[in-house]
Amino acid sequence: MDRQCLRATQLVSMAQDAKLPIREQMELRLHLLVCQNCRNFQRNTEALRLIMQHYAKARLLSETEAGDEADPVPKLDTGASGRAKDPGTDSG
16 A cells, blocks of 8 residues: 555545545545545445444444343353353364
8 A cells, every 4th residue: 555545544534533624635535536446445434434323323222122121232142051152163
């Protein structure tokens, strides 16, 4: 990855958190015009952000509907032995 692509990926990431200053917006736009890899990175980053927002909303909704009984952290199913089973072994 060259220096310009590194800078562009940093700007894409920064833009997820806050609006970029106009100079950095233009710098990013110009780079994205010529770099397919960075356009892909930007598209994937945005898709991941939307997926995470959707997941967070769905999670909040399911916890709200379940009331106080909702467990905010999923637990690992450890089975009767109290240990997680290794899928590569057949203990039974």
